Amino acid sequence: MTTLNVELGTRSYPIYIDSGLLTNNSLLTQHIRGKRVCIVSNNIVKPLYLATLKAKLSAFQVDEIILPDGEAQKSLANFDVIMSHLLANGHGRDSTLIALGGGVIGDITGFAAACYQRGINFIQVPTTLLSQVDSSVGGKTAVNHPLGKNMIGAFYQPKAVLIDIDSLSTLPIREFNAGMAEVIKYGILGDGDFFTWLENNIEKIKSADKNTLIEMVKTCCQCKADIVAADETESGVRALLNLGHTFGHAIEADQGYGNWLHGEAVATGMVLASKLSVAMNLLEASDLRRIETLIAAFDLPLIAPESMGFEEFICHMRRDKKNLAGVLRLIVPTAIGQSEMRDDISEEMLQQIL
Template sequence: MRTLNVQLEERSYPIYIESGVLDDAERLNRHIKGKQVVIISNTTVAPLYMERLLGHLDESLKVSRVLLPDGEEHKTLATLEQIFDTALRDNHNRSTSFIALGGGVVGDMAGFAAASYQRGVNFIQIPTTLLAQVDSSVGGKTGVNHPLGKNMIGAFYQPQAVFIDPDVLDSLPAREYAAGLAEVIKYGLICDPAFYQWMHQHRDDFVARKKVVLEEAIERSCAAKARVVAEDEREGGIRAILNLGHTFGHAIEAAQGYGRWLHGEAVAAGMVLAARLSARRGCISDSEVDELVDWLEAMDLPTTPPEDMSVATWTQHMLRDKKVVDGRLRLVLLDAVGNAAIVDDLPRAELEAFLETFCPE
């Protein structure tokens, strides 16, 4: 068992990483408070793992199930109401536990529902995608999308525990797997150059989904995120470095329509844009950008943005991003490979000139 801890004083919690941890009934039941449980999953994941999870819950528990439609396009307030409808219909009280069984969309929505239901109930994450395992299940960001912006409605709400079972990745489609790898490589770029080089050395192992390599990558990614979150839980400062590629990526997702690009795909293209802008400012070399592009392309991830986005479309969505403060856009760029920097003094003209190189004439 690889166990990490997110250190947040009274809100601290463990991250359990082990093949088969989904079957650790004793550990799971230890983190359930009260006698009621709401399991939130989706129509893709539930047929694979719902009955298995139910078989490990204490028989004395009253269990309700919520099956959400699958896909980023369903991460909305309207879909969120399905969770509240079920909890209220089945008379769940303030001692209930919400369990998220699924990828990032399920986890974000279940967490937001847990933060809101009767002003906060117990919450457990069981992420079933690589992206959720290394990123969205850790750190307490929850929420839903709005047609005008991604994750613009939500709350910071930490889980009681995170159960990461690498074995569930065996059922993950290739596109979803690759999308998760974008978030893995992000951690190396922003704060761990040794990890970044290790990933390059094991590129073929990632392609082959070698389990021992994946387990180490998950652990090192979660450890990096846990360190940053412990230092800055609510993104008042350094936590913003976790958003490398995300300001560009969120603009892609919103402009293209949620679900057309997977989140990790948009982040991959966004990281390349951030790297190219960093190189343009003289912070990293063009060869380092090429090395990043080469790795991402080996994983079948996009490294260029959509061709149909104008500069006006880019800036419209980027200036609506949560990282805009008092009208000033904060971008996460690279001072060096392995060292991210939060830049809030980039002239708009410089940004627009950079974006023009990727836009149709």
């Protein structure tokens, strides 16, 4: 088993990565506070893994909240469903929430944990590739609003992240490929050697070779953990993790949450950011071609929706959380393995790209 640590002083926590971890009760129970546990999951994950998880919690009083599946469920309405359940069932400050599912479940459960009685413990048990390599680590919790993705939330760290690589075996191929967008992101923004490793291991990844997947997830989590430890609340280097996300969030909000998967939108967003960087003479065209080739290898979209023009993009991009004093700030790659934030990108330049 691989164990990584997110170093945040008294709020540090471990990330466990291996196969078969859902059947290892000691890893989970050592991070539970008190005797009350509430598992938050969705209707797709429930029949696959809920019973297995609950079987390891026989020493605790366990109840559950099952939400519908999909990005559209990461809403204030379902946040209220969780709050109402916790209150109606007498959960206190010594209760522990467990997020069993993908990024939507992890984000909304973490936000509920941050808010309920001003903060209770929670544990991440991510079951999708995207949540395993990205959203379960780092303490970003949120719900969506029709006017913007993740605009209502909090920085709130879990007590542990339990990544069972076996859960990827039940993941639909489209969801797996969407997760690969976040994997590729780490190679583009800060680890050129990892990008090359991905290029050299495309077939092993697609065939779900277990050791290859463990190595891939481990590398992504270590990168994320290092960045979060250096900049927990995104005041500096952590913003680089948003490569492709400003464009991607605009696509998700415009097209309706869930019609484009988050990873699909991010993939297109990274291509747009790379094209912008080439136009600014910051990125070589040959690097753009490598980026497009690797993204396309996992059947991810390279082109934005036909219905979206400049006006549709810019109205969402102006609300981006990275913007300061009304100035657009975008993450662009400057080489394979290097990226930077720029605040000198005019709307006229964006219009040419879009």
